[in-house]
Amino acid sequence: MDQTEARLRALMLAGLAGDAAAHRALLAELGRLLRRYYARRLGFGAPEAEDLVQETLIAVHTRRATYDPQQPFTAWAYAIARYKMIDHLRRMKVRPSSPLEEAGDLFTDGGAEDLVVKRDLDRVLAQVSARTGALIRDVKVEGLSTREAAEKHGLSETAVKVAVHRGLKALTSKFGGGRED
Amino acid sequence: MKTDDLIEKLSAGLEPASPWWVTRRILIGLGCGALFSALLMIVWLGVRPDLMDAMTGTMFWMKFGYTLACSAVLVAALIRVARPGGSMGSLAWALAAPFALVGGMALWRLANAEPVIRYGMLMGDSAEVCPWRIAVLSLPIFAGAVWALRGLAPTRLVLSGFVAGGCAGAMGAWIYAFHCNESAAAFVALWYTAGMAVVALLGALAGRRLLRW
Numbered sequence: 462m463d464q465t466e467a468r469l470r471a472l473m474l475a476g477l478a479g480d481a482a483a484h485r486a487l488l489a490e491l492g493r494l495l496r497r498y499y500a501r502r503l504g505f506g507a508p509e510a511e512d513l514v515q516e517t518l519i520a521v522h523t524r525r526a527t528y529d530p531q532q533p534f535t536a537w538a539y540a541i542a543r544y545k546m547i548d549h550l551r552r553m554k555v556r557p558s559s560p561l562e563e564a565g566d567l568f569t570d571g572g573a574e575d576l577v578v579k580r581d582l583d584r585v586l587a588q589v590s591a592r593t594g595a596l597i598r599d600v601k602v603e604g605l606s607t608r609e610a611a612e613k614h615g616l617s618e619t620a621v622k623v624a625v626h627r628g629l630k631a632l633t634s635k636f637g638g639g640r641e642d
Numbered sequence: 643m644k645t646d647d648l649i650e651k652l653s654a655g656l657e658p659a660s661p662w663w664v665t666r667r668i669l670i671g672l673g674c675g676a677l678f679s680a681l682l683m684i685v686w687l688g689v690r691p692d693l694m695d696a697m698t699g700t701m702f703w704m705k706f707g708y709t710l711a712c713s714a715v716l717v718a719a720l721i722r723v724a725r726p727g728g729s730m731g732s733l734a735w736a737l738a739a740p741f742a743l744v745g746g747m748a749l750w751r752l753a754n755a756e757p758v759i760r761y762g763m764l765m766g767d768s769a770e771v772c773p774w775r776i777a778v779l780s781l782p783i784f785a786g787a788v789w790a791l792r793g794l795a796p797t798r799l800v801l802s803g804f805v806a807g808g809c810a811g812a813m814g815a816w817i818y819a820f821h822c823n824e825s826a827a828a829f830v831a832l833w834y835t836a837g838m839a840v841v842a843l844l845g846a847l848a849g850r851r852l853l854r855w
Contacts, residue, residue, distance in 0.1 A: 515643070524855075
Protein backbone atom coordinates (compact mmCIF):
# COMPACT_ATOMS: atom_id res chain seq x y z
CA MET A 462 0.00 0.00 0.00
CA ASP A 463 2.78 2.47 0.92
CA GLN A 464 4.76 1.48 -2.14
CA THR A 465 1.69 1.82 -4.32
CA GLU A 466 1.05 5.25 -2.84
CA ALA A 467 4.61 6.42 -3.44
CA ARG A 468 4.71 5.09 -7.00
CA LEU A 469 1.29 6.38 -8.06
CA ARG A 470 1.83 9.74 -6.39
CA ALA A 471 5.11 10.21 -8.25
CA LEU A 472 3.38 9.38 -11.54
CA MET A 473 0.54 11.76 -10.72
CA LEU A 474 2.86 14.65 -9.86
CA ALA A 475 4.83 14.09 -13.06
CA GLY A 476 1.56 13.97 -15.02
CA LEU A 477 0.37 17.22 -13.42
CA ALA A 478 3.62 18.82 -14.54
CA GLY A 479 2.83 17.75 -18.11
CA ASP A 480 4.64 14.39 -18.47
CA ALA A 481 2.36 12.42 -20.82
CA ALA A 482 4.19 9.09 -20.40
CA ALA A 483 3.82 9.22 -16.62
CA HIS A 484 0.16 10.11 -17.00
CA ARG A 485 -0.39 7.18 -19.37
CA ALA A 486 1.35 4.80 -16.96
CA LEU A 487 -0.77 6.12 -14.09
CA LEU A 488 -4.04 5.65 -15.97
CA ALA A 489 -3.02 2.14 -17.05
CA GLU A 490 -2.23 1.08 -13.51
CA LEU A 491 -5.34 2.72 -12.11
CA GLY A 492 -7.34 0.96 -14.82
CA ARG A 493 -6.15 -2.41 -13.57
CA LEU A 494 -6.86 -1.53 -9.93
CA LEU A 495 -10.29 -0.12 -10.78
CA ARG A 496 -11.26 -3.15 -12.87
CA ARG A 497 -10.63 -5.39 -9.90
CA TYR A 498 -12.30 -3.01 -7.46
CA TYR A 499 -15.53 -2.66 -9.44
CA ALA A 500 -15.59 -6.36 -10.30
CA ARG A 501 -15.40 -7.21 -6.63
CA ARG A 502 -18.09 -4.68 -5.70
CA LEU A 503 -20.53 -5.33 -8.53
CA GLY A 504 -19.88 -9.02 -9.06
CA PHE A 505 -17.39 -10.60 -11.46
CA GLY A 506 -18.43 -10.31 -15.07
CA ALA A 507 -20.81 -7.40 -14.41
CA PRO A 508 -21.09 -5.69 -17.80
CA GLU A 509 -21.22 -2.20 -16.34
CA ALA A 510 -17.88 -2.64 -14.54
CA GLU A 511 -15.79 -1.73 -17.59
CA ASP A 512 -17.98 1.33 -18.26
CA LEU A 513 -17.34 2.46 -14.70
CA VAL A 514 -13.60 1.89 -15.12
CA GLN A 515 -13.62 4.14 -18.18
CA GLU A 516 -15.85 6.74 -16.59
CA THR A 517 -13.58 6.89 -13.55
CA LEU A 518 -10.44 7.16 -15.67
CA ILE A 519 -11.99 10.07 -17.57
CA ALA A 520 -12.88 11.73 -14.25
CA VAL A 521 -9.35 11.19 -12.91
CA HIS A 522 -8.01 12.75 -16.10
CA THR A 523 -10.33 15.74 -16.52
CA ARG A 524 -10.40 16.59 -12.83
CA ARG A 525 -6.73 15.89 -12.07
CA ALA A 526 -6.19 19.50 -11.00
CA THR A 527 -8.38 18.82 -7.95
CA TYR A 528 -5.61 16.63 -6.50
CA ASP A 529 -3.95 18.43 -3.62
CA PRO A 530 -0.28 17.30 -3.52
CA GLN A 531 -0.33 17.71 0.29
CA GLN A 532 -2.78 14.81 0.52
CA PRO A 533 -2.29 11.08 -0.19
CA PHE A 534 -2.92 10.24 -3.83
CA THR A 535 -4.59 6.92 -3.07
CA ALA A 536 -7.21 8.63 -0.89
CA TRP A 537 -7.99 11.05 -3.73
CA ALA A 538 -8.30 8.32 -6.36
CA TYR A 539 -10.33 6.11 -4.04
CA ALA A 540 -12.76 8.95 -3.30
CA ILE A 541 -13.41 9.32 -7.03
CA ALA A 542 -13.79 5.55 -7.55
CA ARG A 543 -16.19 5.31 -4.65
CA TYR A 544 -18.16 8.36 -5.78
CA LYS A 545 -18.56 6.91 -9.27
CA MET A 546 -19.77 3.62 -7.85
CA ILE A 547 -22.29 5.23 -5.50
CA ASP A 548 -23.48 7.40 -8.37
CA HIS A 549 -23.90 4.29 -10.49
CA LEU A 550 -25.81 2.44 -7.77
CA ARG A 551 -28.02 5.46 -7.22
CA ARG A 552 -28.83 5.62 -10.91
CA MET A 553 -29.69 1.92 -10.81
CA LYS A 554 -31.79 2.59 -7.72
CA VAL A 555 -30.19 -0.21 -5.75
CA ARG A 556 -28.60 0.11 -2.38
CA PRO A 557 -25.11 -1.27 -1.91
CA SER A 558 -25.47 -4.66 -0.26
CA SER A 559 -21.91 -4.78 0.96
CA PRO A 560 -20.34 -2.09 3.10
CA LEU A 561 -18.16 0.40 1.24
CA GLU A 562 -14.75 -0.12 2.74
CA GLU A 563 -11.85 2.22 3.14
CA ALA A 564 -9.21 3.28 0.64
CA GLY A 565 -7.12 0.15 1.18
CA ASP A 566 -9.74 -1.75 -0.71
CA LEU A 567 -8.79 -0.32 -4.08
CA PHE A 568 -5.09 -0.66 -3.60
CA THR A 569 -4.50 -4.05 -2.03
CA ASP A 570 -3.92 -7.26 -3.93
CA GLY A 571 -7.34 -8.49 -2.98
CA GLY A 572 -6.73 -10.00 0.43
CA ALA A 573 -7.49 -13.53 1.51
CA GLU A 574 -10.31 -14.04 -0.97
CA ASP A 575 -8.06 -13.50 -3.97
CA LEU A 576 -5.16 -15.40 -2.41
CA VAL A 577 -7.27 -18.52 -2.05
CA VAL A 578 -8.43 -18.28 -5.64
CA LYS A 579 -4.87 -17.67 -6.79
CA ARG A 580 -3.54 -20.67 -4.86
CA ASP A 581 -6.20 -22.97 -6.30
CA LEU A 582 -5.56 -21.65 -9.77
CA ASP A 583 -1.81 -22.21 -9.42
CA ARG A 584 -2.43 -25.77 -8.31
CA VAL A 585 -4.76 -26.52 -11.21
CA LEU A 586 -2.56 -24.93 -13.84
CA ALA A 587 0.44 -26.89 -12.56
CA GLN A 588 -1.22 -29.94 -14.11
CA VAL A 589 -0.49 -28.77 -17.66
CA SER A 590 2.78 -27.64 -19.22
CA ALA A 591 4.17 -24.31 -18.11
CA ARG A 592 3.49 -22.68 -21.47
CA THR A 593 -0.06 -23.96 -21.75
CA GLY A 594 -0.66 -22.84 -18.15
CA ALA A 595 0.63 -19.36 -18.95
CA LEU A 596 -1.58 -19.15 -22.04
CA ILE A 597 -4.69 -20.22 -20.16
CA ARG A 598 -3.92 -17.68 -17.47
CA ASP A 599 -3.46 -14.86 -19.98
CA VAL A 600 -6.50 -15.63 -22.10
CA LYS A 601 -9.01 -16.90 -19.56
CA VAL A 602 -8.00 -15.07 -16.37
CA GLU A 603 -6.27 -11.82 -17.37
CA GLY A 604 -8.61 -11.31 -20.29
CA LEU A 605 -6.10 -10.89 -23.13
CA SER A 606 -7.42 -11.51 -26.64
CA THR A 607 -6.05 -14.48 -28.56
CA ARG A 608 -4.02 -12.12 -30.70
CA GLU A 609 -2.52 -10.29 -27.72
CA ALA A 610 -1.56 -13.60 -26.14
CA ALA A 611 -0.09 -14.77 -29.43
CA GLU A 612 2.09 -11.67 -29.67
CA LYS A 613 3.17 -11.95 -26.07
CA HIS A 614 4.30 -15.56 -26.43
CA GLY A 615 5.57 -15.34 -30.01
CA LEU A 616 3.08 -17.92 -31.30
CA SER A 617 0.49 -17.91 -34.05
CA GLU A 618 -3.10 -17.24 -33.08
CA THR A 619 -4.08 -20.74 -34.12
CA ALA A 620 -1.38 -22.23 -31.92
CA VAL A 621 -2.70 -20.22 -28.96
CA LYS A 622 -6.29 -21.32 -29.59
CA VAL A 623 -5.28 -24.97 -29.93
CA ALA A 624 -3.06 -24.88 -26.84
CA VAL A 625 -5.74 -23.22 -24.70
CA HIS A 626 -8.42 -25.58 -25.96
CA ARG A 627 -6.34 -28.71 -25.35
CA GLY A 628 -5.13 -27.46 -22.01
CA LEU A 629 -8.67 -26.74 -20.81
CA LYS A 630 -9.83 -30.11 -22.11
CA ALA A 631 -7.06 -31.87 -20.20
CA LEU A 632 -7.91 -29.94 -17.04
CA THR A 633 -11.63 -30.59 -17.43
CA SER A 634 -11.10 -34.30 -17.72
CA LYS A 635 -8.85 -34.24 -14.69
CA PHE A 636 -10.93 -32.00 -12.37
CA GLY A 637 -14.39 -31.93 -13.89
CA GLY A 638 -15.05 -35.66 -13.60
CA GLY A 639 -15.03 -36.09 -17.38
CA ARG A 640 -17.80 -33.56 -17.93
CA GLU A 641 -17.34 -31.56 -21.09
CA ASP A 642 -19.09 -28.32 -21.81
CA MET B 643 -14.04 2.07 -26.96
CA LYS B 644 -11.41 -0.14 -25.45
CA THR B 645 -9.93 1.09 -22.20
CA ASP B 646 -6.37 1.04 -23.58
CA ASP B 647 -7.40 3.26 -26.49
CA LEU B 648 -9.13 5.59 -24.08
CA ILE B 649 -5.99 5.91 -21.96
CA GLU B 650 -3.97 6.59 -25.09
CA LYS B 651 -6.39 9.30 -26.16
CA LEU B 652 -6.50 10.94 -22.72
CA SER B 653 -2.76 11.16 -22.30
CA ALA B 654 -2.06 12.46 -25.81
CA GLY B 655 -1.25 16.17 -25.82
CA LEU B 656 -1.28 16.40 -22.01
CA GLU B 657 -1.17 19.93 -20.63
CA PRO B 658 0.35 20.78 -17.24
CA ALA B 659 -2.30 21.43 -14.57
CA SER B 660 -2.29 24.53 -12.39
CA PRO B 661 -2.19 23.93 -8.62
CA TRP B 662 -4.49 26.97 -8.24
CA TRP B 663 -7.21 25.63 -10.49
CA VAL B 664 -9.66 24.79 -7.69
CA THR B 665 -9.23 28.09 -5.84
CA ARG B 666 -9.38 30.13 -9.04
CA ARG B 667 -12.53 28.49 -10.32
CA ILE B 668 -14.33 28.95 -6.99
CA LEU B 669 -13.30 32.60 -6.69
CA ILE B 670 -14.43 33.28 -10.27
CA GLY B 671 -17.81 31.64 -9.65
CA LEU B 672 -18.39 33.44 -6.35
CA GLY B 673 -17.00 36.74 -7.66
CA CYS B 674 -19.31 36.84 -10.69
CA GLY B 675 -22.27 35.89 -8.51
CA ALA B 676 -21.42 38.58 -5.94
CA LEU B 677 -21.09 41.24 -8.62
CA PHE B 678 -24.51 40.35 -9.97
CA SER B 679 -25.95 40.27 -6.46
CA ALA B 680 -24.49 43.70 -5.60
CA LEU B 681 -26.06 45.19 -8.74
CA LEU B 682 -29.35 43.56 -7.81
CA MET B 683 -29.16 45.08 -4.31
CA ILE B 684 -28.44 48.57 -5.69
CA VAL B 685 -31.22 48.44 -8.29
CA TRP B 686 -33.82 46.65 -6.18
CA LEU B 687 -33.24 47.90 -2.62
CA GLY B 688 -30.69 50.69 -2.87
CA VAL B 689 -27.68 51.40 -0.67
CA ARG B 690 -28.77 52.94 2.62
CA PRO B 691 -28.64 56.74 2.27
CA ASP B 692 -26.83 57.20 5.59
CA LEU B 693 -24.04 54.75 4.73
CA MET B 694 -21.29 57.30 5.39
CA ASP B 695 -22.65 58.15 8.84
CA ALA B 696 -23.31 54.49 9.63
CA MET B 697 -19.71 53.64 8.88
CA THR B 698 -18.62 55.68 11.89
CA GLY B 699 -20.67 53.49 14.27
CA THR B 700 -19.74 50.08 15.61
CA MET B 701 -22.97 48.32 14.61
CA PHE B 702 -22.32 48.66 10.90
CA TRP B 703 -18.92 47.04 11.39
CA MET B 704 -20.42 44.30 13.53
CA LYS B 705 -22.75 43.30 10.68
CA PHE B 706 -19.94 43.75 8.17
CA GLY B 707 -17.49 41.69 10.23
CA TYR B 708 -19.97 38.95 11.11
CA THR B 709 -21.07 38.29 7.52
CA LEU B 710 -17.55 38.66 6.14
CA ALA B 711 -16.06 36.27 8.73
CA CYS B 712 -18.72 33.66 7.91
CA SER B 713 -18.06 34.18 4.20
CA ALA B 714 -14.31 33.77 4.59
CA VAL B 715 -14.60 30.52 6.56
CA LEU B 716 -17.16 29.13 4.12
CA VAL B 717 -15.12 30.05 1.03
CA ALA B 718 -12.21 28.12 2.56
CA ALA B 719 -14.60 25.22 3.30
CA LEU B 720 -15.90 25.31 -0.27
CA ILE B 721 -12.36 24.93 -1.59
CA ARG B 722 -11.99 21.85 0.63
CA VAL B 723 -15.25 20.11 -0.23
CA ALA B 724 -14.70 20.74 -3.94
CA ARG B 725 -11.92 18.11 -3.90
CA PRO B 726 -12.59 14.36 -3.85
CA GLY B 727 -12.91 13.11 -0.29
CA GLY B 728 -12.89 16.67 1.07
CA SER B 729 -14.72 17.59 4.26
CA MET B 730 -14.95 20.74 6.38
CA GLY B 731 -12.66 19.36 9.08
CA SER B 732 -11.53 21.98 11.59
CA LEU B 733 -13.30 24.72 9.63
CA ALA B 734 -16.57 23.60 11.21
CA TRP B 735 -15.15 24.91 14.50
CA ALA B 736 -13.84 28.08 12.89
CA LEU B 737 -17.36 28.70 11.60
CA ALA B 738 -18.77 28.45 15.13
CA ALA B 739 -16.64 31.42 16.27
CA PRO B 740 -18.50 34.29 14.52
CA PHE B 741 -21.87 32.78 15.51
CA ALA B 742 -20.81 32.46 19.13
CA LEU B 743 -19.40 36.00 19.16
CA VAL B 744 -22.47 37.68 17.69
CA GLY B 745 -24.86 35.43 19.62
CA GLY B 746 -23.05 36.22 22.86
CA MET B 747 -23.09 39.94 22.11
CA ALA B 748 -26.82 39.79 21.33
CA LEU B 749 -27.65 37.97 24.56
CA TRP B 750 -25.54 40.32 26.63
CA ARG B 751 -27.18 43.40 25.11
CA LEU B 752 -30.66 41.91 25.56
CA ALA B 753 -29.95 41.01 29.17
CA ASN B 754 -28.85 44.56 29.93
CA ALA B 755 -31.71 46.27 28.09
CA GLU B 756 -34.98 47.50 29.55
CA PRO B 757 -37.55 44.68 29.20
CA VAL B 758 -39.91 46.88 27.15
CA ILE B 759 -37.43 47.44 24.32
CA ARG B 760 -36.23 43.83 24.07
CA TYR B 761 -38.88 42.85 21.56
CA GLY B 762 -38.03 45.87 19.42
CA MET B 763 -34.32 44.95 19.46
CA LEU B 764 -35.12 41.45 18.23
CA MET B 765 -37.65 42.40 15.56
CA GLY B 766 -36.39 45.79 14.36
CA ASP B 767 -38.43 47.25 11.52
CA SER B 768 -37.67 44.62 8.90
CA ALA B 769 -37.64 41.20 10.53
CA GLU B 770 -40.32 39.82 8.21
CA VAL B 771 -38.43 40.75 5.02
CA CYS B 772 -34.75 40.50 6.08
CA PRO B 773 -34.14 36.73 5.72
CA TRP B 774 -35.99 36.54 2.40
CA ARG B 775 -34.11 39.48 0.93
CA ILE B 776 -30.84 37.92 1.99
CA ALA B 777 -31.94 34.64 0.37
CA VAL B 778 -32.83 36.37 -2.90
CA LEU B 779 -29.54 38.30 -2.96
CA SER B 780 -27.71 35.01 -2.34
CA LEU B 781 -29.17 33.17 -5.31
CA PRO B 782 -26.80 34.58 -7.97
CA ILE B 783 -23.85 33.73 -5.70
CA PHE B 784 -25.21 30.24 -5.13
CA ALA B 785 -25.51 29.79 -8.89
CA GLY B 786 -21.86 30.83 -9.25
CA ALA B 787 -20.83 28.33 -6.56
CA VAL B 788 -22.78 25.53 -8.27
CA TRP B 789 -21.16 26.38 -11.59
CA ALA B 790 -17.71 26.20 -9.94
CA LEU B 791 -18.39 22.91 -8.12
CA ARG B 792 -19.76 21.17 -11.19
CA GLY B 793 -16.41 21.62 -12.90
CA LEU B 794 -14.52 20.36 -9.84
CA ALA B 795 -14.96 17.07 -8.02
CA PRO B 796 -17.03 17.17 -4.81
CA THR B 797 -17.79 13.67 -3.58
CA ARG B 798 -20.07 14.56 -0.65
CA LEU B 799 -22.86 16.30 -2.49
CA VAL B 800 -25.19 17.13 0.40
CA LEU B 801 -22.34 18.64 2.44
CA SER B 802 -21.03 20.49 -0.63
CA GLY B 803 -24.48 21.89 -1.35
CA PHE B 804 -24.77 22.98 2.28
CA VAL B 805 -21.40 24.75 2.22
CA ALA B 806 -22.14 26.37 -1.17
CA GLY B 807 -25.51 27.59 0.13
CA GLY B 808 -24.05 28.81 3.42
CA CYS B 809 -21.26 30.62 1.61
CA ALA B 810 -23.71 32.27 -0.81
CA GLY B 811 -25.95 33.16 2.15
CA ALA B 812 -23.12 34.78 4.10
CA MET B 813 -21.92 36.76 1.07
CA GLY B 814 -25.51 37.75 0.25
CA ALA B 815 -25.97 38.93 3.85
CA TRP B 816 -22.78 40.97 3.56
CA ILE B 817 -24.14 42.69 0.46
CA TYR B 818 -27.51 43.19 2.17
CA ALA B 819 -25.75 44.93 5.08
CA PHE B 820 -25.05 47.88 2.75
CA HIS B 821 -28.80 48.40 2.47
CA CYS B 822 -30.12 47.36 5.86
CA ASN B 823 -30.30 50.01 8.61
CA GLU B 824 -30.99 47.71 11.56
CA SER B 825 -28.51 48.25 14.33
CA ALA B 826 -29.28 45.74 17.11
CA ALA B 827 -26.95 42.78 17.64
CA ALA B 828 -30.00 40.66 18.50
CA PHE B 829 -31.59 41.44 15.14
CA VAL B 830 -28.45 40.46 13.22
CA ALA B 831 -27.87 37.33 15.29
CA LEU B 832 -31.41 36.17 14.61
CA TRP B 833 -32.49 37.34 11.15
CA TYR B 834 -29.20 37.52 9.28
CA THR B 835 -28.41 34.05 10.55
CA ALA B 836 -31.87 32.88 9.48
CA GLY B 837 -31.27 34.23 5.96
CA MET B 838 -27.96 32.40 5.65
CA ALA B 839 -29.48 29.22 7.09
CA VAL B 840 -32.31 29.25 4.54
CA VAL B 841 -29.86 29.27 1.65
CA ALA B 842 -27.59 26.68 3.30
CA LEU B 843 -30.58 24.38 3.76
CA LEU B 844 -31.68 24.93 0.20
CA GLY B 845 -28.17 24.04 -0.94
CA ALA B 846 -28.13 20.85 1.11
CA LEU B 847 -31.50 19.80 -0.30
CA ALA B 848 -30.55 20.54 -3.89
CA GLY B 849 -26.92 19.37 -3.63
CA ARG B 850 -27.39 15.80 -4.75
CA ARG B 851 -29.32 16.88 -7.83
CA LEU B 852 -27.39 20.02 -8.78
CA LEU B 853 -23.84 18.94 -8.10
CA ARG B 854 -23.67 15.52 -9.77
CA TRP B 855 -20.77 15.05 -12.15
